[in-house]
Structures are given as structure tokens and as C-alpha cells.
Amino acid sequence: MKLNEHFSDLQDSYLFSTIAHKVAAYQQEHPEKEIIRLGIGDVTLPLCDAVVQAMHRAVDEMGRKESFHGYGPEQGYDFVKEALQGYYAKRGVVLDLQEIFVSDGAKSDVGNILDLFSSENTVLIPDPVYPVYVDTNLMAGRKIVYLDANEQNGFLPLPDPSIKADIIYLCSPNNPTGAVYSRDQLKAWVDYARECGAVILFDAAYEAFLSDPALPRSIFEIEGAKECAIEFCSLSKTAGFTGTRCGYTVVPLALEQEGVSLNKLWLRRQTTKFNGVPYIVQRGAEAVFTEQGQRQIHKAIDYYRENARMIAGALREMGIWFTGGENSPYIWLKCPGGLSSWEYFDRLLTEANVVGTPGAGFGKNGEGFFRLTAFGDRDSTAEAVSRLKKLSLSN
Ligand SMILES: Cc1ncc(COP(=O)(O)O)c(C=O)c1O
Incomplete structure (x- = not known):
């Protein structure tokens, strides 16, 4: 037998283990220091009450013979898909239930x-x-062409007509940079994809953090996108589902390649390899989109937004260049004093006792940049901000 040789093309993921190792070593040497973590990409606020109540009710249903649920539809229950259909309709995107897959x-x-x-x-x-x-592409042995996102293009690269691609990844609001594509910029991508017959894989995991109504939350707000794009979204950051697990993918019925419907292929793939999201979790997901659920999750999102606003405000005061922070839970800053990502990491850790994520861990263009997140609690974020400001004085 032979193993998939492409696994050897993967680089070991040293980023988070190196961070953990450095933090642990520092803490051991300085047990009295209180370290604040602004590197985490996980949420810290609990599920909202509407979700918890809905899941409690679903647990009770599961415990009674007459309301028990076994296998559900692989692509999700209609009650969640209808809730999502309504959510998209609010911004003028009309979806057929068959286009929505709960994951x-x-x-x-x-x-x-x-x-x-x-x-x-x-x-x-x-x-x-x-x-x-x-x-995921390296594992399959696919050829990757990298597109430079950098300070010059505001970490929002646009299509280069000299590059021929078949599959294009876009993430907006972006992880790690927090940068957000405008409608015109996304239109340029849609036009390019249609021109070269490519499929855009659009990751909208952070759409709920958009506060500027002029910015697109879904690629399907862009004309022509249903012919060339698939959208992925998640309740992880939107509603604190990182541990509960629920997301959704939209594969338009109009999306075809070589005369084959990608929607049909995805349905076939999912019904073959996936048995659906737990009923209890889907009842919780449905509750996210009720009026009460939306009010409650937006309270949590506003809390994180305020953290981001505080961090962004401090960077502005310090004259540090950054993207994100306004329509995104991530703040991507240029390391002050020309420091490399890891040099800045070390200084923040040892002089301010604040932990972030070195940009170099996200690709070569991340060198010299640094990611902070807004998912911490308010008091420690405020304390971290004040320490950051003090650190800048010694730069
Ligand atoms: C850009 C992006 N997409 C997708 C995910 C994964 O989301 P989920 O928790 O739904 O698997 C993350 C999580 O960090 C992310 O940053």
C-alpha cells in the first residue's frame, strides 16, 4: 500500500505550538506576571439565552418517543434553511432552499x-x-499560485489578468488581516472568475462583524456571483458556536462547470460522506436567526467590536499602521520600529506581557506584521491596550 505522498508537502504547523512554548517558558521564569492573550481566535462569551433555551427544548424532544429525531436530512432541516433564507433575503439575496447546506x-x-x-x-x-x-490543497497535490496581499494594496489584492486560475479563495472580512473587500472590488473578482471560468470559494465566516452597510456581507450581493461562486459561513464567531459546531454553505443552482451542476455534485458528496448536524444543534442555530436571537448575538458582537475599537484607537494614537478592527474582530498591524513578527512577539510578551500572533505564521507576506484579536474580555483588553501604549514609548 502507498500513503498519500502529498502529506509530506505540508509544513509542520509550528505557529501556535511555538507561541504556547514561548509563553509557558516566560511564565515559568516570571510566575508573578499576569499575561494577557490577544492572540486567540476563539470566542469567550457564552451562547446567548435564545440558543440555550432552544437547545434545552430540543433535548427534551429527543428524550420523548413521540418527538425523538434520528437521522435528519444530510443537508440540514428545512427550519434552519428557511431561517437562513430569511437572513439572506434581508440583504436582497434570494436563495432557493436547495442552495443551502447546513454543516x-x-x-x-x-x-x-x-x-x-x-x-x-x-x-x-x-x-x-x-x-x-x-x-487542504497541498494534501490533494494541487498547484497553488499565491497572490500578494500587502501594505500597498491594503491586504486586498485584486485579480491579475495574467494569472490563470481555476479555483480562487477569498475571505472577507479577512482572517488574519481584518481587511474587507468593497462591492466594486468583489465585482472585479466575480468578473475575472467568469472570464477565466474559475470558481470563487468565498469565506464569509466574519460577515456578522460588518457594521458598514455599504460593504457586502455575501458574495451573492454581487451581480453574476451565482454563476461563479460558493459561499461558506459559520455560526462560530457570529453566535459563539466554536464548540457547538454549525455552519452553512451556499452552492447556487446556477453554478455549473463543464455542463455539470456543482450543487448536484455537492449534494451527492454530502449525502455520501456526511450524516448531518445534530438536531439539537440545528434547533440552536435556528434560534440565532429569530428576532430575539439576533438581538442577543449582536450584543455579544458589539462587545467584541468595542474591544476592537479600543485596540484600533490605541494603534491610531501610536501612529501604527493597521488594517481591520472596524468591520472585523481582527487587527493586523505593522510591527513598529521595523521589527520582524517574532521580534515584536518577544517584545510584547516580555515587556508588556501581552500575547498576539506573529503575521509570519500566515504566509511570507505576513512577515513584519502582527495579529491581535478582539475576542478577549473587556478588562483584559483594556489593560493590554494600556500596556501596548506604554511599550510604544520605549520603541
Ligand atoms: C476564515 C475562517 N474560515 C473558517 C473558519 C472555521 O470556522 P468553523 O469554526 O465554522 O469551522 C475560521 C475559524 O477560525 C476562519 O478564521
Whole structure:
């Protein structure tokens, strides 16, 4: 037998283990220091009451013979899909229920979607990037072309007509950079994809953090996108479902390649390899989209937004260049004093006792940049901000 040799193309993921190791070593030497973590990409606030109540009711249903649920539809119950249909309709996007697939999160679907495509396709991936896009393609032996995201283009690269791609990854609001594409910029991507017959894989995991109504929350707000794009979204950051697990993927009925419907292929893939999201979780997901659920999740999102606003305000005061922070829970800053990502990490850790994520861990263009997140609690974020300001004085 032979193993998949492409696993050897993967780089070991040293980023978070190196961070953990450095933090542990510092803490051991300085047990009296209180370290604040602004590197985490996990939420810290609990599920909202509407979700918890809905899940309690669902648990009770599952415990009674007459309301018990066994296997459900692989692509999700209609009650969640109808809730999502209503959510998209609010911004003028009309979806057929068949176009919506409820999943156990965006990470699985972003990886699994590749089952639909030949390993001979060329993939276009912005750098820096959410590492899952890179690793899932390397595992399949696909050729990757990187697209430079940098300070000059505000970490929002636009299509380069000299590059021919088959699959294009876009993430907006972006992890790690927090940068957000405008409607015109996304239109340029849609036009390019249609021109070269490519499929855009659009990751909207952070759409709920958009506060500027002029910015697109879904690629399907852009004319022509239903012919060239698939959208992935998640309740992880939207509603604190990182541990509960629920997301959704939209594969338009109008999306075809070589005369074949991608929606039909994805349905076939999911019904073959996936048995659906737990009923209890789907009842919780449905509750996110009720009036009460929306009010409650937006309270949590506003809390994180305020954290982001505080961090962004401090960076502005310090004259540090950054993206994100306004329509995104991530703040991507240029390391002051020309420091490398890891040099800045070390200084923040040892002089301010604040932990962030070195940008170099997200791709070569991340070198010299640094990611902070707004998912911490208010008091420690405020304390971290005041320490950051003090640190800048000694730069
Ligand atoms: C850009 C992006 N997409 C997808 C995910 C994964 O989301 P989920 O928890 O739904 O798998 C994350 C999580 O950090 C992310 O940053």
C-alpha cells in the first residue's frame, strides 16, 4: 500500500505550538506576571439565552418517543434553511432552499468542497491567509499560485489578468488581516472568475462583524456571483458556536462547470460522506436567526467590536499602521520600529506581557506584521491596550 505522498508537502504547523512554548517558558521564569492573550481566535462569551433555551427544548424532544429525531436530512432541516433564507433575503439575496447546506462548520466544508474539483486545477490563494486553504490543497497535490496581499494594496489584492486560475479563495472580512473587500472590488473578482471560468470559494465566516452597510456581507450581493461562486459561513464567531459546531454553505443552482451542476455534485458528496448536524444543534442555530436571537448575538458582537475599537484607537494614537478592527474582530498591524513578527512577539510578551500572533505564521507576506484579536474580555483588553501604549514609548 502507498500513503498519500502529498502529506509530506505540508509544513509542520509550528505557529501556535511555538507561541504556547514561548509563553509557558516566560511564565515559568516570571510566575508573578499576569499575561494577557490577544492572540486567540476563539470566542469567550457564552451562547446567548435564545440558543440555550432552544437547545434545552430540543433535548427534551429527543428524550420523548413521540418527538425523538434520528437521522435528519444530510443537508440540514428545512427550519434552519428557511431561517437562513430569511437572513439572506434581508440583504436582497434570494436563495432557493436547495442552495443551502447546513454543516458542522466552515472549516470542514472549505476542505471538503475540494472533493468536487480535479487535483489538476490551479488554485489562487492570497498570502497571508487562513492556513486551511493552503493545507487542504497541498494534501490533494494541487498547484497553488499565491497572490500578494500587502501594505500597498491594503491586504486586498485584486485579480491579475495574467494569472490563470481555476479555483480562487477569498475571505472577507479577512482572517488574519481584518481587511474587507468593497462591492466594486468583489465585482472585479466575480468578473475575472467568469472570464477565466474559475470558481470563487468565498469565506464569509466574519460577515456578522460588518457594521458598514455599504460593504457586502455575501458574495451573492454581487451581480453574476451565482454563476461563479460558493459561499461558506459559520455560526462560530457570529453566535459563539466554536464548540457547538454549525455552519452553512451556499452552492447556487446556477453554478455549473463543464455542463455539470456543482450543487448536484455537492449534494451527492454530502449525502455520501456526511450524516448531518445534530438536531439539537440545528434547533440552536435556528434560534440565532429569530428576532430575539439576533438581538442577543449582536450584543455579544458589539462587545467584541468595542474591544476592537479600543485596540484600533490605541494603534491610531501610536501612529501604527493597521488594517481591520472596524468591520472585523481582527487587527493586523505593522510591527513598529521595523521589527520582524517574532521580534515584536518577544517584545510584547516580555515587556508588556501581552500575547498576539506573529503575521509570519500566515504566509511570507505576513512577515513584519502582527495579529491581535478582539475576542478577549473587556478588562483584559483594556489593560493590554494600556500596556501596548506604554511599550510604544520605549520603541
Ligand atoms: C476564515 C475562517 N474560515 C473558517 C473558519 C472555521 O470556522 P468553523 O469554526 O465554522 O469551522 C475560521 C475559524 O477560525 C476562519 O478564521
